[in-house]
Amino acid sequence: MDTAIKFCGLTRPQDIDAAVAAGARYVGFVFFPKSPRNVSLETARALALRVPPGVAKVALTVDADDAALDALLAAVPLDLLQLHGHESPARVAEVRARHGLPVMKAVGIAEAADLAEIDRYQPVADLLLIDAKPPRGADLPGGNGLAFDWRLLAGRKYWTKPWLLAGGLTPANVAEAVRLTGARQVDVSSGVESAPGIKDADRMAAFAAALGGA
Numbered sequence: 001m002d003t004a005i006k007f008c009g010l011t012r013p014q015d016i017d018a019a020v021a022a023g024a025r026y027v028g029f030v031f032f033p034k035s036p037r038n039v040s041l042e043t044a045r046a047l048a049l050r051v052p053p054g055v056a057k058v059a060l061t062v063d064a065d066d067a068a069l070d071a072l073l074a075a076v077p078l079d080l081l082q083l084h085g086h087e088s089p090a091r092v093a094e095v096r097a098r099h100g101l102p103v104m105k106a107v108g109i110a111e112a113a114d115l116a117e118i119d120r121y122q123p124v125a126d127l128l129l130i131d132a133k134p135p136r137g138a139d140l141p142g143g144n145g146l147a148f149d150w151r152l153l154a155g156r157k158y159w160t161k162p163w164l165l166a167g168g169l170t171p172a173n174v175a176e177a178v179r180l181t182g183a184r185q186v187d188v189s190s191g192v193e194s195a196p197g198i199k200d201a202d203r204m205a206a207f208a209a210a211l212g213g214a
Helices: 013-021 041-050 066-075 089-098 112-122 174-181 201-212
Strands: 002-006 026-031 054-063 080-083 104-111 127-132 163-165 187-189 193-195
Touching: 002 054, 002 201, 013 026, 013 041, 013 201, 026 041, 041 066, 054 066, 066 089, 080 089, 089 104, 089 112, 112 127, 112 174, 163 174, 174 187, 174 201
Parallel strands: 002 026, 002 187, 026 054, 054 080, 080 104, 104 127, 127 163, 163 187
Antiparallel strands: none
């Protein structure tokens, strides 16, 4: 079975083309002003319209209120909402019901105790993104290029919802990450960039090629 790839934080038309060429299953757009990958609604709409059928268009938001989500969905054709802030399980369920789109909830992991958070969100989210917990005081909830101890996920087969592995993945380590965790889907952002917010087509291709041997 192939490992599905989500390339997140795309900001330019050529990023879409490179992601599609690398076999992306998902492409992600960031709507968080502090991020170097943040895009305007206008830019995101143009990028989303460039995505071919069969590739899911994902919006990454951070503690967005209903007004912000309404404006986003009115402007940009999307397939999936990614909630990457401190949204409670109740808020995840509310967003899913209000907007009628599948919801992916990011859960930050730094130690074994953090795995309990996954159980809190499984009943309400359609997918889970298992990411490295950001450092204390970090401006960004994700995209920090940090990994967690992947061995924490080894042998954990009981999760009922599809999940993606994220956090510090690169062309050099993604095959090992998949081997250790059993992940069937992975998410990469900073690990395929030449500079913050600037995706590198060669690195995206290398990331996909590394998974081909995973």
